[in-house]
Amino acid sequence: MKLAQLRVGENGAVRRVQGSDESSFRLMEMGLTPGTRVRVNGVAPLGDPLHITLRGYKLSIRRREAEGIEVDLLP
Amino acid sequence: MSAPQRAQESEAKSDPQARSSDSASASAGQSADLWVAIAGNPNTGKTALFNAITGLRQKVGNYPGVTVERKVGVVSLPSGRRISCVDVPGCYSLVARSEDEQIAHDVLVGQIEGTPEPDAIIVVIDASNLQRNLYLATQIMELGAPCVIALNMMDVAARAGVEIDLGRLSQEIGVPIVPTVAIREQGIDALCKTLEQTIEAHTGRRRAAPERRWRMEQTIEGRVASLAAELAHHSAAPQRADAEAIWLLSSLQEADELVGINPHIRSQVLDIQRALDQAGTPFRASEIQARYDWIEAVTQPCVRHGERVGTDWTGRLDALFTHRVLGPALFFGAMALIFQSIFTWADPAIGAVEDLFAALSAGVQAVLPEGSLRDLITEGIIAGAGNVVVFLPQILILFFAINLLEDSGYMARAAYMMDRIMGRVGLHGRAFIPLLSSFACAIPGVMATRTIENRRDRLVTILVAPLMSCSARLPVYTMVIAAVFDADRSVAGVFNVGGLVLLSMYLFSIVAAISMAFVFKSTILKGPRPPFILEMPPYKLPQLKSVLRNMWERASVFLSRAGTVIVAVTILLWGLLSYPKDVELSRDFEAERIRIEASLADAAARREALRGLESAESAERLRASYGGRLGRLIEPAIAPLGFDWKIGIGLIGSLAAREVIVGTLGVVYGVGEADEESVPLRERLRSERHADGSRAYTPLVGISLMIYFVLACQCMSTLAVVRRETNSWRWPLFMLGYMTALAWVASFAVYQGGKMLGFA
Numbered sequence: 141m142k143l144a145q146l147r148v149g150e151n152g153a154v155r156r157v158q159g160s161d162e163s164s165f166r167l168m169e170m171g172l173t174p175g176t177r178v179r180v181n182g183v184a185p186l187g188d189p190l191h192i193t194l195r196g197y198k199l200s201i202r203r204r205e206a207e208g209i210e211v212d213l214l215p
Numbered sequence: 216m217s218a219p220q221r222a223q224e225s226e227a228k229s230d231p232q233a234r235s236s237d238s239a240s241a242s243a244g245q246s247a248d249l250w251v252a253i254a255g256n257p258n259t260g261k262t263a264l265f266n267a268i269t270g271l272r273q274k275v276g277n278y279p280g281v282t283v284e285r286k287v288g289v290v291s292l293p294s295g296r297r298i299s300c301v302d303v304p305g306c307y308s309l310v311a312r313s314e315d316e317q318i319a320h321d322v323l324v325g326q327i328e329g330t331p332e333p334d335a336i337i338v339v340i341d342a343s344n345l346q347r348n349l350y351l352a353t354q355i356m357e358l359g360a361p362c363v364i365a366l367n368m369m370d371v372a373a374r375a376g377v378e379i380d381l382g383r384l385s386q387e388i389g390v391p392i393v394p395t396v397a398i399r400e401q402g403i404d405a406l407c408k409t410l411e412q413t414i415e416a417h418t419g420r421r422r423a424a425p426e427r428r429w430r431m432e433q434t435i436e437g438r439v440a441s442l443a444a445e446l447a448h449h450s451a452a453p454q455r456a457d458a459e460a461i462w463l464l465s466s467l468q469e470a471d472e473l474v475g476i477n478p479h480i481r482s483q484v485l486d487i488q489r490a491l492d493q494a495g496t497p498f499r500a501s502e503i504q505a506r507y508d509w510i511e512a513v514t515q516p517c518v519r520h521g522e523r524v525g526t527d528w529t530g531r532l533d534a535l536f537t538h539r540v541l542g543p544a545l546f547f548g549a550m551a552l553i554f555q556s557i558f559t560w561a562d563p564a565i566g567a568v569e570d571l572f573a574a575l576s577a578g579v580q581a582v583l584p585e586g587s588l589r590d591l592i593t594e595g596i597i598a599g600a601g602n603v604v605v606f607l608p609q610i611l612i613l614f615f616a617i618n619l620l621e622d623s624g625y626m627a628r629a630a631y632m633m634d635r636i637m638g639r640v641g642l643h644g645r646a647f648i649p650l651l652s653s654f655a656c657a658i659p660g661v662m663a664t665r666t667i668e669n670r671r672d673r674l675v676t677i678l679v680a681p682l683m684s685c686s687a688r689l690p691v692y693t694m695v696i697a698a699v700f701d702a703d704r705s706v707a708g709v710f711n712v713g714g715l716v717l718l719s720m721y722l723f724s725i726v727a728a729i730s731m732a733f734v735f736k737s738t739i740l741k742g743p744r745p746p747f748i749l750e751m752p753p754y755k756l757p758q759l760k761s762v763l764r765n766m767w768e769r770a771s772v773f774l775s776r777a778g779t780v781i782v783a784v785t786i787l788l789w790g791l792l793s794y795p796k797d798v799e800l801s802r803d804f805e806a807e808r809i810r811i812e813a814s815l816a817d818a819a820a821r822r823e824a825l826r827g828l829e830s831a832e833s834a835e836r837l838r839a840s841y842g843g844r845l846g847r848l849i850e851p852a853i854a855p856l857g858f859d860w861k862i863g864i865g866l867i868g869s870l871a872a873r874e875v876i877v878g879t880l881g882v883v884y885g886v887g888e889a890d891e892e893s894v895p896l897r898e899r900l901r902s903e904r905h906a907d908g909s910r911a912y913t914p915l916v917g918i919s920l921m922i923y924f925v926l927a928c929q930c931m932s933t934l935a936v937v938r939r940e941t942n943s944w945r946w947p948l949f950m951l952g953y954m955t956a957l958a959w960v961a962s963f964a965v966y967q968g969g970k971m972l973g974f975a
Contacts, residue, residue: 157500160492160497160499160500162746163746163748165499165500165503166307166308166746166748167746167748168500168503168504169307169308169310169350169503170307170347170748170750171346171347171350171507173503173504173507173508174504176507181530181533182533182534182537184537184631184632184634184635185537185538185539185540185542185543185632186632186635186636187635188634188635188638189631189634189635189747189749191533191537191631191751195344195346195347196343196344196345196346196347196375196377197343197344197347197750197751198529198533198750198751198752198753199748199749199750199751200627200631200634200747200748200749200750200751201746201747201748201749202634202638202746202747204746205746205747205748
């Protein structure tokens, strides 16, 4: 499944970041690498972007970017 | 720091030379031929650390050729030795593409003029966010310079329950680590001591990157090794070949024109990249993964995550501030509050400034003999300076508010909430901050667009930033509102007419900016949307000291950039409007004056009559002056907007700086003269009549004028900055053209439309 499909409060582990453009690399450099645990904290009032926690810090990314991140749902 | 050093510091602090000299080395003082660079992620307290170790011995300027800010200071080491220190722009990676990050990389390798390759680098790391911060650290460590890690924000980490075994971590990474809490200036002494030790340990040794500790899979490493061997052959620094190979493989792109790379090497790099892509192990992804794998392996045994101490304020505040309904509501409420405070609460200060300059003018009048010099000083220089300084209170309030929001961490949340709306018109969520800054002044706003990586998006943001009603328009709005409306009449008990009209102007400007952004993005600057990846730092209580400091810095920029232009233009206008002096007048004003003085016994009536006479004479003289002629020349073009030639002069003058129109109208209406019959400008505008007796400044004219100012490009300084940021004259000229056209059309529509609806 994709990060964009996780619901608020759910945790996931990144499987991989699709794409090889600048934005994909940027996401990886910010710590979204295979195996990384992420938690979806919330969504902006208009539905986009998403607010997530990873590696001890909070990050905001658009749904579009989140659609390119494969994750495994964690309990 | 010890007492003798403190004494040294305060000496340097009060030494104006150290602050105002142009070259960094002059302020660095005697023995400073060594350089240390301070680098790190954004939001790590890097600036606070920089301030803490350099004291106030800093110089702010720009890197050559770009508008990225460069801060250079002097550090006093425990031995008494002083070295220069440069604050590198905050970045997440040295390979990334935004201008800030490119500059950061260039400074750290010594490729920027004026800043030599650093002899040491302090890497500032946020202790509560270790892993991502270490990513940049791994890149920096490969550059070859000796590094010291300042593990900052230890207090935040402690509260979050994070415990770090510093000794072990330092051993694993291979770099000394010093814990600090920069905003409380804790750990600074130890940092300087370690810095000195590190520098001494490395002097004389050839620059070599420490043995790379993170590894990729064998096939990739093999490729890297072969490239490194090739590089060692050609390079002047063979011991850095491995680091160079990594750098090239991760940053070189086919479409690049990286200067200075041997074409043979270049093709080899591209070959390796292609081969690895085909094998399913693309280099960049593997490299990033490998770095993080190593970081995880290293931090896992050294970091313990315990229970959080105290409340999770960030979580709680976020629940409130990014709430679906409350979030935007609170945001707009805050914005409304800021605007109301600018309009109303700055009044006492404004009054004080006005009084001050009036007194100054009167003082000069009393001392100097009548004549051109006196007029130049009172109506040109003092009046001009007054017109600049009088708006300082409002600017300070606005900058104070913006800095408060930024420092507390709230701005990121605002950008996060606004992204969807911005996205609808093709703008980036990050465009929000530059656009918001443009409410204070478009100059730092345009400069702040640097964080928008995509060139097209950046251009669109730059083009619409001046549409955001900047603080220079505020004088115009204030003057017009006070002149044509009953500004203090209360509405709904909390707001007043003046505040509401002002708010609507601001809202209109936002609508204009958004619309134009949409237009541009759909037409000339069409392209895909860039990603929105924004860190949301933990909320923190803004430090008053730093908020005030930033506020004052920004205000100084406004004063120096716009202020000088305004004074110069005020003087120029005074000249245009005062000369020629020998003109033919329709009446013998002097004779009439004598007659009135002789015939009218009642003092009040006499004053009234003389005032009327004076207005008439001033008007005639103005009409005959150079400025008047110019105004009359453009009058046909602006008459459909409800403006006359006097406003015409104002418009021409304010092309240099918007608020000049206030000074101009002051001169035009003779308010600069300090005699007992002078009335403040707003009274003068209120009483101004056309030849047929009708009010010159009706509410409709007022609104038409304000609308014109919302949209028109009346600021040479902005154009100059846009030119610097876009590196060509094409965009500034385009900006001037489209904004003037837009302003004319809108004003026309408002005025003519209003007339048709019977509002005249």
